[in-house]
Amino acid sequence: MEAKIRLEHVTKSFKDTGVVLDDITLHVNDGEFVSIIGPSGSGKSTIFQCIGGLLQPEKGELFLDHRKINGETGNIAYMPQQNSLLPWRTVSDNVLLGQELFHKPDKQEAQKWLRKINLSDYQDAYPHQLSGGMKQRVAFLRALLSPQSVLLLDEPFSALDEFTRFDMQKWLLSIWEEKQKSVLFITHNIEEAIFLSDRIYLLSPRPAKIIREIKLPFRRPRCDQLLMESEFLALKREIYSDLKAGGLHESV
Incomplete structure (x- = not known):
């Protein structure tokens, strides 16, 4: 390999x-x-x-x-310990940030993945309106959808x-x-x-x-x-x- x-x-x-x-x-x-x-x-x-x-x-x-x-x-693509979401951007806009830096963002793909991680109802919300686990999911999705391999x-x-962490581990693997x-x-x-x-x-x-x-x-x-x-x-x-x-x- x-x-x-x-x-x-x-x-x-x-x-x-x-x-x-x-x-x-x-x-x-x-x-x-x-x-x-x-x-x-x-x-x-x-x-x-x-x-x-x-x-x-x-x-x-x-x-x-x-x-x-x-x-x-x-x-x-990089995901740090802290989610580093931009507080003035919506969930959808935060997810697209990595794509914006390199090429035209794909809003339809972002919406598709937000549905997959059960956050489509929060696409227009701001980071302060999310739980810790939800913020980490958004941060991971931002890194995942960046163009780097x-x-x-x-x-x-x-x-x-501990319980949220294990749920996030399983979620990460599934994605x-x-x-x-x-x-x-x-x-x-x-x-x-x-x-x-x-x-x-x-x-x-x-x-x-x-x-x-x-x-x-x-x-x-x-x-x-x-x-x-x-x-x-x-x-x-x-x-x-x-x-x-x-x-x-x-x-x-």
Whole structure:
């Protein structure tokens, strides 16, 4: 399978904090969902900023398809931890923002997807009129409908309560499986990473190195019962043990 996005031996440091990324090599295949788990401050967001062209690594190369993209912006769609919806724009206009930046927006497609996520009644509403989960759905749909083929998700559900978070995970998978964009997902939550991903990369504390790459054995579509299966729980314990051995002592 062809890699859609690829990092090869990427190293990044800052004057005040020293080396943050130390020889990071990873990839996301076309249509694949890949997660990164690591401790706070390990450099997960720095990886995203390098991919997005906001930061230049001192060493290493980044590729989109087969094209080198070091320092280039505009190649990826991005969903941050906070929904970052523009408060003066309606739900429909927020969804179309990513398309507006690159080509003529497709209002009919936006309306179709708002119906799919049960938000068509809110297309003329403003962000302050939505719940937290609804805002995250709008933000994800905005990123999903952007023209870029790679989607970076930076802990998008971390601010949600446990039940809303699990509902959002299932919702995300149902929408992603229809669009099949290549996704790189940051999370602190081991269970979330296992449930969502095709593969997982484990990061050490700073300076970040890849501890392990894990290919998930679970078939799609994923269902609620998976979280209780013995193989799922065993893998969760195994990942926790790997992270702890790699120097992660905080709760994940």
